[in-house]
Amino acid sequence: MLPTLLPAATAAVETTRSTPFLMVTAVAAIAVLLVLIIKIKLHAFYALVVVSLLTAIAAGIPAADLVSTLTSGFGNTLSTVALLVGFGAVLGRIVETSGGARVLADTLLARFGEKRAPLALSVASLFYGFPIFLDAGFVVMLPIIFTVARRLRGSLMLYAMPAAGAFLMMHALVPPHPGPVAASSLLGADVGLVLVVGLLVGLPTWYVMGYRLALVLARRSPFLAVPETLGKPGGEGDQPRPSFGVILLVLLLPLVLIFCGTGSNTAVSNYGVDEDNPLVVVLQVIGSTPVALLITSLLAMLLLVVRPNRGKVGSRLEDLVDDALAPVCSIILITGAGGMFGRVLTETGIGGALADALQATGMPLVLAGFIIAIALRVAQGSATVAGTTAAGLLAPAVAADPSQGGFQLACLVVAITAGAITFSHVNDSGFWLVGRFLQLDTTTTLKTWSVIATGIGFMAFALVWVLYAVAS
Structure with a gap:
């Protein structure tokens, strides 16, 4: 039997409804949301807000806490997403209109060939997604994906989905992304070992589920033309195209800055470096993702707009x-509303109730972590919250089992984060971010993005369970 786990996290807002009623309410809310969006064609932003409000009322959240619950979920999501999407969209637009996206696309196609263009974009996203969050990385890669799709006149799905699969795998399984790092901290796992296990499991998972499965789903989907999400194509005019080196600098700078921030945090936490050291403070500031993208977008303005025009840029x-x-404002609002819906589901305590039900089954730790993370993911949407909460619930059981070695702990972390990425659906802000940038309807997003996310989660877990069993 599993040792006693932590009690389910109590909801921040106390409700009077029973657990079965809350679970039925959650299922009904998701069903109503899908009907409103798919059948009635109500705009996703309005549908998410309306269903969030009705769910909160049905779940028994007190009237005094109702508005604050809704707005906190909305605001907390926007606080992390809005700047990333905004700066990323500006950076992507500059890269596209300067001719940089075409330069990078030409280089990738020359190296990989036109037939392997989806693989080229997926590999590029794999490297770019190592230190940078899915939200920001995907937005910055979009103009390159759009340019390749326009040039080859193929369906956008063939080029966007393999790239999205690469970003998703890196974001889910590999430090320094927040889910693996937070779970490692709670379970006492070595982040370096988690990185090794994450790559051992993640690379084959990316190729099979993030790339191959994405291609299969893309080919089965209707033809998708390149939308004008980032503005109309073109805009290069008579401006000379930038060199490949300049574009590479603009795209790699956020990675370097974020690595600097991660390295400084590691030095403080693991090697006793003074956190008030001026160099550490500077690195932590410029290494935060929003600031790194701000710096990079300003540099892109200088190198790709001001310098080629010799300062004569006017307006x-x-x-x-x-x-x-302008085109991403709707995406930001929908993403925030998705966070609102997820917060309402979290406040009802549904996720904690599901975790409590699972802890009494006596399953192995690695399987318990995976299933609890899935339950939390389905209940509230955020992969980071699901992974962190599942790790917290398992922490007492891990501490009570001295047989768990360093490599096993790393495997347990990856198993939890694999569960936390599965079943992405309408309460996940990433679901709306990717779907709306590609101008996919909700049904198509469920048939592609959600399937890829679930495939990545289950294959990663299968592989890590083998590693865990070998190490036991």
Whole structure:
């Protein structure tokens, strides 16, 4: 039997409903949301807000806490997503209109060949997604994906889904992304070992589920033309195209800055470096993802707009930013509303109730972590929250079992984060982010993005369970 786990986290807002009623309410809410969006064609932003409000009322959240629960979920999501999407969209628009996206696309196609263009984009996303969050990385890669799709006149799905699969795998399984790092901290696992296990499991998982499965699903989907999500194509005019080296600098700079921030945090936590050291403070600031993207987008303006035009830009910079931000405002609002819905489901205590039900089954730790993470993921949407909460619930059981070695702990972390990425659906902000940037309807997003996410989670778990068993 499993040792006693932590009690289920109590809801921040106390409700008077029974656990079965809350679970039925959650299922009904998701069903109503899908009907509103798919059948009635109500805009996703309105549908998410309306269903969030009705779910909160049905779940018994007190009237005094109702509005604060909704707005906190909305605001907390926007606090992490809005800047990433905004700066990422501006950076992507500058890369596209300067001709940089075409330069990078030409280089990738020359190296891999046109027939392997989806693989080229997926590999590029794999490397780019190592230190940078899925939200920001995917947005920055979009103009390159769009340019390749326009040039080859193929369905956008063939090029976007393999790239999205690569970003998703890296975000889910590999430090320094927040889910694996937080779970490692709670379980006392070595982050370096988690990185090794994450790559051992993640690379074959990416190739099979993130790339091959994505291609299969893309080919089965209707033809998808390149949308004008980031503005209309073109805009290069008579401006000379930038060199490949300049574009590479612009794309790699966020990675370098974020690595610097991660390295400084590691030095403080593991090697006793003074956190008030001026160099550490600077590295932590410039290494945060929003600041790294801010710095990079400003540098892109200088190198790709101001310098080629010898400073004679007039209102062009302002127009570029407006053109980049206008199309993504709807995406940002929908993403925030998805966070609102997830927060309502979290506040009802549904996830904790599901975890409590699973802890009494006596299953192995690695399987318990995976299933609890799935339950939390389905209940509230956030992969990071699901992985962190599942790790917290398992922490007492891990501490009570001295047989868990360093490699086993690393496997347990990856098993939890694998469960936390499965079954992405309408309460996941990433679901709306990717779907709306590609202009996919909700049904198509469920048939592609959700299936890829679930495939990545289950294959990663199968592989890590083998490693865990060998190490036991």
